[in-house]
Amino acid sequence: MATKQMLFSSIGDQLPSNTDKITVVGVGDVGMATAFSVLAQGISSDVALIDVNQQKMEGEMKDLQHGCMFLNAKISAGPDYSVTANSKICIITAGLRQREGESRLNLVQRNTEVLKTIVPNLVKYSPETVLIVVSNPVDILTWVAWKLSGLPKSKVIGSGCNLDTSRFRYFIGERLGVSPESVDAYIIGEHGDSSVAVWSSATVGGVRLRDINPTVGTDSDCENWKELHKMVVDAAYDVIKLKGFTNWAIGLSAASIARSILRNSDKIHPISTYVKGICGIDHEVFLSLPATLGRDGVSQVTNLALSDDEQCRLKISAANMAEIMAGVEF
Known part of the structure; x- marks a missing residue:
């Protein structure tokens, strides 16, 4: 020209x-x-x-x-x-x-x-x-x-439980009156009904919640913190009822994963990755566990110290996935 x-x-x-x-x-x-x-x-x-x-x-x-x-x-x-x-x-x-x-x-x-x-x-x-x-x-x-x-x-x-974890930290922070960034707590397993809330290691400002309330997240908890996990599971349904779909939070979640990869940040995200042989899982499945992300994707997966109940629930989540996967035809 x-x-x-x-x-x-x-x-x-x-x-x-x-x-x-x-x-x-x-x-x-x-x-x-x-x-x-x-x-x-x-x-x-x-x-x-x-x-x-x-x-x-x-x-x-x-x-x-x-x-x-x-x-x-x-x-x-x-x-x-x-x-x-x-x-x-x-x-x-x-x-x-x-x-x-x-x-x-x-x-x-x-x-x-x-x-x-x-x-x-x-x-x-x-x-x-x-x-x-x-x-x-x-x-x-x-x-x-x-x-x-x-x-x-x-x-x-x-993208797995990256968004579920964001919702979990938001709900905990909302109840305590602190920013979600001050909360360290994970949702793992399936992105769905069989997900697992890891209350055993949840901390706020460096303080482990179970050191304050040993029953936090359990059925015997008089403060009913367990309802926050149900709120996480129901969160998408609640938004869909109000506006017909979800998009902004999952878009931000996916972008955060991409950022950690491109920046080679070694940041830990609870994303869906290959977990056979980790945390006692013996099925060839992809489920969410905290994983380190860098330029080549997942470099390592955290070996969480789960409670017996959390370990059991994670295995159930893996078994549910394996059962459905067995019927997939390529």
């Missing part, structure tokens, strides 16, 4: 493109909350979107592009997976919702068919990528993505 040639003088070869590219698969409510969180927090300045709904995808791309002066970012999108090439992280939010009366196994099978198209294409164009699965049921679909990808298990991560 003549105008461009007159406006600028070339001073050398073109600089290499951004090396921290992130792809978000799915431009629904969760996908766009994830993309926006990544861009607004400056986690990556190179984001690609992909979705089967090309019109929606193009609209979301243009809407973000029109705000690029405020984001200092490059946003691309397209129907072909080549647009995702050289992504350091690929975040999968696409998936089918559960039908009324549908079994969990049937939902998993339908979403497995969806991942059969998505995962191999992502790995084809970004063979060194780290996959973050957000689609539900997240633990089982993370296992499916690992099977389909051929990637090391350390490079396939589910």
